[in-house]
Amino acid sequence: MITLLPVASTDIPALWELRTRALRSQCAGHYDPLTLSTWAAAPAPSTYPALLAQGGGIKAYINGELAGYAILDLESNEVDAVFGEPRFGGQGVGKCLLKALEQMAGEPAALHLYASLNAVPFYEAAGYRAMKNTQYQHPSGILLDCVFMTRT
Template sequence: MIELKPGAVPDIPLLWSLRTRAVRQLCASHYSPEQIDIWSESPPPESYLRLLASGCALVAEQEGERLGYGILDRQSGEVIALFVEPAEAGKGIGKRLMQGLDGIAAQEGFTRLYLYASLNAADFYRAMGFVAMREEAYLHPSAITLRSLYMERVLPMNSLH
């Protein structure tokens, strides 16, 4: 059974390693090898310290193994990250993480979430109810530009308190 646990600052290296595997394996179908190399070699952004310290991250685990993680910025309602171990993609882990992020968003009083989706993840987010508002050139912290979709979603009424 998949459990969602709060992410913590000491988890950053392991989460970032998971993210790097996901970028290398799952994003390669939509981005150039040069983009993938630069993207995957970038260090964790400084914002991860703040976000994980403030309880914005959820880690999906099964039998002690980390299968994915998601981060919601409690101040803005932006889904900052949602990554799943490549070998576990398509098994409902991302959906479970999104449901957990919905719960955090509801606690904060958000009625809408937004994110910048990599092109390979757009169909997943559409299945989660996100709507693409526009295509954008996302300036990644590593200084590369990645084509992405700015997407929004109204939270399900049953997640609001």
């Protein structure tokens, strides 16, 4: 059973460690090693505390263990992050988190996001539509290939 709880700023270090494990596990076949290592080594975004203060963060637990998290920018309706702990893959954590973000945004919110290449099928299965291939200027200085997607 998946339990959802709000995210607090004090959760950021644990969430960021989970995100780094997820990147290394799930993105390896989609990005070159240098890009992936630079991306994985980047610190948590300075925007996280403000997004969490808006109430846009949710974390998932399975049997008392952190299984994933998601963050929504409630002002722009941009999905900032959906990450699942790799060992809980296939158990519906990502779907549950994404649904929680959609409920936070309210219906019929037009959500958008920049999906990493490995995540595009996940978002398509959840009803998001690929609008264009693009690159995201990551704060670490690298350009990440991604897909801009929307759900209306």
